[in-house]
Amino acid sequence: MDERDWLIIKVLYEQKNITKTAQTLFISQPSLTARIRQIEDEFGVKMIYRGSRGIHFTPEGDYLADCARKMLTNTRQIKEQVINMGTDIKGTLRVGASNYLSKHKIPRLLGLFKERYPNVEFNVITIWSRDICSLLFNQDVHVGFMRSDFGWRGEKYILYEAPICIASKKVITLKDLPDLPRIDYHTDDLHKALLDTWWNENFSQPPTIGMTVGYLDICKSMVINGLGYAVVPNDLLEDVGYIHKIYITDRQGNPILRKTWISLPPGNTRVKNGEIIFGLC
Structure with missing residues (x-):
């Protein structure tokens, strides 16, 4: 068994599909099938069996998949430790971030990081904020940037807070809403619940949804073109000239904020004198 074999088991367990696994690993299906048989022969067990909905893992296969995840994590950590025993900080910083942050915030942060550590490269995984906790738990990333607090129990810090506002091309009032x-957009459940709570505290009837779009950027464009209003974090509008805004508050009159968190995986990252220290690979 080598590292490539453990990777095959890990990806196969994630995909539950021979074709998708072969595509992910850039190998042919016959080569993948032959390697799976060799792994099964080496351990003397049946690792998978085919069902009507793809492949399924046997109990022995489940155990090997768990071992594969641990083996790959341990191997990566060993490489990171050895690389960083030198005087220069180098390697690849693995970052997990939401689509919005990857487009609008992460490039500037990585640019500043690159100025300080020129020998570091980056691997940015763009994913929904709610899924970043899984990347952190499995140590697939060194750092995760999330637009809401999803209960990550490891180290985490508020990167910044953005007040939430009603945004409209024309002047409107709260009673008009x-x-x-209203231009709605797909977002995580926590943020949606925050907006729904505010709405229900202020209005007895539901909002009139004029359209629903997939991303905040699209929502922004619709607002700029006068197609409706939206309830969005103010930082979305930083580069826009004039947009009428009404900042929303809770019942106590406090501004309602959307927090962006920087979260760290267990064990492989530490904070020293206010600076985050990564083990890179």
Whole structure:
């Protein structure tokens, strides 16, 4: 068994599909199938069996998949430790971030990081904020940037806070909102619950949804073109000239904020004198 074999088991367990696993690993299906048989022969067990909905893992296969994840993590950590025993900080910083942050915030942060550590390269995984905790738990990333607090129990810090506002091309008032077209957008459940709570505390009727779009950037464009109003974090509008804004508050009059968190995986990252120290690979 070598590192490539452990990777095959890990990806196969994640994909539960021979074709997708072969595509992910850039190998042919016959080569993958032959290697799986060799792994099974080496351990003397049946690792997978085919069902009507793809492949399934036997109990022995489940155990090997868990071992594969641990083996790959341990191997990566050993490489990171050896690389960073030198005087220069080098290697690849693995970053997990939401689509919005990857487009608008992460490039500037990585640029500043690169100025200080020129020998570091980056691997940025763009994913929904709610899924970054899984990347952190499995130590697939060195650092995760999330737009909401999903209960990560490791180290985490507030990167910044953005007040939430009603954004519209034309001047409107709060009492107008139920009768105006609202531009909704797909977001995580925590942020949606925050907005729904605010709405229900202020209005007895549901909003009039004029359209629903996939991403904040699209929502922003719709607002700029006067197609409705939206309830969005203020930082979305930093580069926009004039947009009418009404900042929303809770019942106590406190501004409602969307927090962006920087979260760290267990064990492989530490904070020293206010600076995050990564083990890179």
